[in-house]
Amino acid sequence: MDGNILRDETVAxxxxxxxxxxxxxxxxATVLVGDDKPSQIYVRNKHKKAEEAGxxxxxxxxxxxxxxxxxxxxxxxxxxxxxxxxxxxxxxxxDGLDAEAVLDLMPAAKDVxxxxxxxxxxxxxxxxxxxxxxxxxxxxxxxxxxxxTSGKSAVVIGRSSLVGLxxxxxxxxxxxxxxxxxxxxxxxxxxxACRDADIIVGAVGIARLITAExxxxxxxxxxxxxxxxxxxxxxDVDFETVQAIAGAITPMPGGTGPMTIAxxxxxxxxxxxxxxxxxx
Numbered sequence: 360m361d362g363n364i365l366r367d368e369t370v371a372x373x374x375x376x377x378x379x380x381x382x383x384x385x386x387x388a389t390v391l392v393g394d395d396k397p398s399q400i401y402v403r404n405k406h407k408k409a410e411e412a413g414x415x416x417x418x419x420x421x422x423x424x425x426x427x428x429x430x431x432x433x434x435x436x437x438x439x440x441x442x443x444x445x446x447x448x449x450x451x452x453x454d455g456l457d458a459e460a461v462l463d464l465m466p467a468a469k470d471v472x473x474x475x476x477x478x479x480x481x482x483x484x485x486x487x488x489x490x491x492x493x494x495x496x497x498x499x500x501x502x503x504x505x506x507x508t509s510g511k512s513a514v515v516i517g518r519s520s521l522v523g524l525x526x527x528x529x530x531x532x533x534x535x536x537x538x539x540x541x542x543x544x545x546x547x548x549x550x551x552a553c554r555d556a557d558i559i560v561g562a563v564g565i566a567r568l569i570t571a572e573x574x575x576x577x578x579x580x581x582x583x584x585x586x587x588x589x590x591x592x593x594x595d596v597d598f599e600t601v602q603a604i605a606g607a608i609t610p611m612p613g614g615t616g617p618m619t620i621a622x623x624x625x626x627x628x629x630x631x632x633x634x635x636x637x638x639x
Contacts, residue, residue: 360500360504360614361614362496362500362613362615362616363617365499365500365503365618366408369499369618369622370408373412373413373625373628374411377414378413383631383637384415385444385628385631385636386442386444386445386627386631387405387417387445387623387627388440388447389402389405389417389418389446389447389448389449390418390421390433390437390449391418391419391420392421392422392423392430392453393422393425393453397587398449401449402418404620405447405620405623406418408621408624412624412628414624414628419433419436419437421433425456427455427456427457427460430456430461431460434446434464435464438466438469443469444471444627444630444636445626445631446465446469446470447471447472447623448462448465448472462474462475463476467481468634470489471492471623471630472489472491472492472623473490473492473495473626479520482525482529483528485532485533489626490529490622490626491521491522492620493522493583493615493619494522494526495622495625496618496621497529497560497618498529498530498535499618499621499622500581500609500614501581504607506558506579508530508535508536508537509536509537512537512538512540512558513539513540513557513560514539514542514558514559514560515527515530515540515542515560515562516542516546516553516559516561516595517561517563517564517583517584519562522562522583523560527541530558540552540556543563544565553569553574554572554574555575556575556578557579558579558580558581559573559574559579559580559581560581561583561584561594561595561596563595564586564595565586566584566588566593566594567593567596567597568584568595568596569596569597569601570600570601571597571600571601571603571604573601574601574604574605575604576604577604577605577606579605579607580601580605580607581609582595582596582598582608582611582614582615583595583615592612594614595611596608596611598610
């Protein structure tokens with residue numbers, strides 16, 4: 360399941376939608392604190408794809424020594440700017456900064472990462488709002504590649520508020536209708552929990568945790584975890600061994616990562632609609 364292909368299809372679709380609307384101003388703003396190289400690359404890629412989709416972008420970069428007040432002031436400025444429709448604060452923030460206090464300043468309509476208390480509450484209640492980008496990207500991959508979810512058993516490994524918890528909720532939602540088990544690093548027998556699953560999602564950040572022994576033949580395996588090793592970036596899935604028996608599998612990199620960006624842009628256009636800047 361190639362996330363790069365689907366990301367490019369999504370970007371092209373969004374550009375066509377924006378052009379059909381007369382190229383209205385749609386703006387994604389990002390906030391990055393510090394000089395972490397991978398985070399800088401992620402943010403640059405987000406802006407590049409936003410431009411390809413026909414959107415504008417704005418960036419606030421703060422030094423690693425930025426204070427809590429500095430970061431909060433940046434978010435307040437973007438929240439009050441009517442020309443900004445979506446705001447993304449690149450996480451994690453440097454040690455000593457309170458990410459929750461920063462996210463609390465973000466209006467729900469501009470929370471295109473879907474991480475605020477209001478957005479998560481709307482997700483749980485099944486109300487309109489921004490779905491977290493990585494879980495939404497997983498669903499888009501399942502849809503694009505024709506993976507059946509209704510009545511299927513799914514195991515999500517990892518319980519973070521960024522991926523695991525919202526994805527478990529989404530997979531169990533009416534209309535998707537999977538039966539979901541939420542596992543984690545302390546699950547007693549992870550292999551037993553996974554072996555009967557039709558869909559396995561690794562989102563715990565432990566390199567090559569999921570092996571062929573965890574996967575039944577024909578299962579769909581989605582890799583969200585990212586670990587940096589001496590040999591490069593690897594995921595939660597031991598790709599080579601699992602690929603031989605899985606019915607469908609995402610690579611790492613090139614699977615869920617590109618779709619996170621695609622769904623961020625989907626959410627940004629929807630944010631502009633929610634704010635009345637773009638017609639529905």
